[in-house]
Amino acid sequence: GQNIDQPTEMTATEGAIVQINCTYQTSGFNGLFWYQQHAGEAPTFLSYNVLDGLEEKGRFSSFLSRSKGYSYLLLKELQMKDSASYLCAVKDSNYQLIWGAGTKLIIKP
Amino acid sequence: ETGVTQTPRHLVMGMTNKKSLKCEQHLGHNAMYWYKQSAKKPLELMFVYSLEERVENNSVPSRFSPECPNSSHLFLHLHTLQPEDSALYLCASSQGVGGVDEQYFGPGTRLTVT
Numbered sequence: 612g613q614n615i616d617q618p619t620e621m622t623a624t625e626g627a628i629v630q631i632n633c634t635y636q637t638s639g640f641n642g643l644f645w646y647q648q649h650a651g652e653a654p655t656f657l658s659y660n661v662l663d664g665l666e667e668k669g670r671f672s673s674f675l676s677r678s679k680g681y682s683y684l685l686l687k688e689l690q691m692k693d694s695a696s697y698l699c700a701v702k703d704s705n706y707q708l709i710w711g712a713g714t715k716l717i718i719k720p
Numbered sequence: 721e722t723g724v725t726q727t728p729r730h731l732v733m734g735m736t737n738k739k740s741l742k743c744e745q746h747l748g749h750n751a752m753y754w755y756k757q758s759a760k761k762p763l764e765l766m767f768v769y770s771l772e773e774r775v776e777n778n779s780v781p782s783r784f785s786p787e788c789p790n791s792s793h794l795f796l797h798l799h800t801l802q803p804e805d806s807a808l809y810l811c812a813s814s815q816g817v818g819g820v821d822e823q824y825f826g827p828g829t830r831l832t833v834t
Contacts, residue, residue: 615762641819653722653810653825654763661819698763706817707776710762 613637615711617699622717623689631684631697631714639704645673645684646698648713654698657684686716694718723747724826726811732832733801741796741829743811749824751817752794754786757808757828769794770817801833 614636623629635643642661646654660666660675660682672685684697696713703709724745733739745752754766768776769788783805785797794811808830812823 619760644822653724653827655722656822656824659820659822700763702819706819707765707768708763708823712760712762 613703613709615699615701615709617697617711617714619712620715620717622719623686625689625691625718625720627689628685628687629689629716631686631699631716633682633684633699633711635680635682635699635701635709635711637701637703637709640677641702641704641706643673643675643682644700644702644708645682646700647695648698649695657697689718691718691720722824722826724811724813724824726809726826726829728829729827730830730832732834733798734834735801735803737801738797738799740798741809741811741831743794743796743826745792745794745811745813745824745826747813747815747824749813749815750791751814751821752788752791753812753814753823754794754796755810755812757810763810766796768817775817798831801831803833806831806833 617633645657648654658673665674670687675682698713699711700708751770756764766780767786787795808828810828811826814821814823
């Protein structure tokens with residue numbers, strides 16, 4: 612079966628750096644997405660990786676290793692507004708998005 | 721604002737009721753989706769429409785019936801639902817269904833079945 616694993620919950624301190632990991636096992640691979648979802652709101656797109664390596668976008672970076680079935684989202688200079696759930700999703704061979712259950716990130720002052 | 725709107729935002733219905741959820745996208749996209757989001761579970765894809773034709777139906781019970789009259793509007797018709805159908809129902813759209821096409825989500829409809 613297809614599976615996306617990510618930690619259920621993480622806690623970090625304002626101003627610090629946090630890395631959220633995602634491992635996947637899917638039938639085929641057509642890209643990996645990270646979304647942010649604040650409580651009670653819609654998921655919003657953060658990043659897309661289809662080739663190995665690091666994609667940087669401001670305070671957020673996303674890394675992909677296709678051979679290891681692994682990605683991480685790196686958040687730097689954490690702010691209180693970064694408290695949210697972070698969803699990892701992979702497009703399989705049918706271009707269908709397979710979603711992880713999300714990682715709830717709690718930022719403490 | 722993501723350019724995708726959903727109504728109603730909250731809905732409480734009995735198991736014998738019939739109701740409809742509405743989604744509208746203002747992005748000129750060609751694909752639209754219905755998802756179910758339950759607490760601490762992955763998003764479950766229910767239906768996919770591309771150019772107004774259904775391309776995916778992930779074994780969803782027949783008590784959920786989608787309708788896509790044009791590329792900007794998507795409906796989810798509900799009838800004789802069960803309490804376990806209580807969840808957040810999210811609509812999304814994308815330019816296409818290819819690899820790089822990210823999905824834009826609406827705010828969702830919080831459905832409670834009593």
